Amino acid sequence: MRFLAAACAVILAGCATPSGEHAAHVHQPAKASADHAAHAATADPRVWVRFPDVMRAHTLTNMRDHLLALAEIQDQLARGAFDKASEIAEQRLGMSSLGLHGAHDVAKFMPPGMQAAGTAMHRSASQFALVAKDASVTGDLKGSLAALARVSQTCVACHAAYRIR
Numbered sequence: 085m086r087f088l089a090a091a092c093a094v095i096l097a098g099c100a101t102p103s104g105e106h107a108a109h110v111h112q113p114a115k116a117s118a119d120h121a122a123h124a125a126t127a128d129p130r131v132w133v134r135f136p137d138v139m140r141a142h143t144l145t146n147m148r149d150h151l152l153a154l155a156e157i158q159d160q161l162a163r164g165a166f167d168k169a170s171e172i173a174e175q176r177l178g179m180s181s182l183g184l185h186g187a188h189d190v191a192k193f194m195p196p197g198m199q200a201a202g203t204a205m206h207r208s209a210s211q212f213a214l215v216a217k218d219a220s221v222t223g224d225l226k227g228s229l230a231a232l233a234r235v236s237q238t239c240v241a242c243h244a245a246y247r248i249r
């Protein structure tokens with residue numbers, strides 16, 4: 085991310101350089117953004133993390149269940165079944181899921197930033213579970229959706245930073 089930002093800064097500085105000809109000025113930003121798009125498509129800033137094969141397969145299986153859990157939570161919210169949504173979040177993604185996922189075994193292969201991203205996900209899911217539980221009394225769908233968005237954001241943050249092999 086920092087690298088991309090730096091690359092953009094260089095491109096922008098290039099655009100700001102006086103070039104005399106008006107047409108060139110008009111043309112350059114378009115070229116810069118095309119270059120930037122091509123660059124963004126090829127450069128992958130994610131950090132490689134080495135996992136033993138079995139752990140990698142196990143982790144990816146968990147990940148697919150994370151996505152399934154999000155889908156089930158959204159479905160339950162749409163039905164107004166806040167209690168169910170809360171339970172799925174806590175058991176499959178929240179702090180209660182740590183044992184289920186063998187999180188302790190996997191965590192030791194993760195760099196500290198990745199561990200923190202994992203913890204952030206479990207915490208946010210448990211927070212969502214509390215909000216959704218309250219919503220079963222108050223009917224606060226908006227608050228529940230906002231809390232669920234914060235869970236999704238923790239998925240996105242880790243995916244943006246790390247990949248495993």
Ligand code: HEC
Nearest residue numbers: 144147148150151198201202205238239242243246247248
């Ligand atoms: C601590 C980091 C981390 C968190 C948090 C995280 N993931 Fe992942 N996830 C990964 C990594 C690493 C991969 C593999 C990416 C790669 O190697 O290209 C992955 C892959 C996946 C995959 C692809 C699985 C496959 O079979 O290839 C899915 C789906 C997924 N994650 C869903 C989720 C969802 C949904 C959440 C949030 C509820 C989530 N993940 C949270 C790290 C994380």
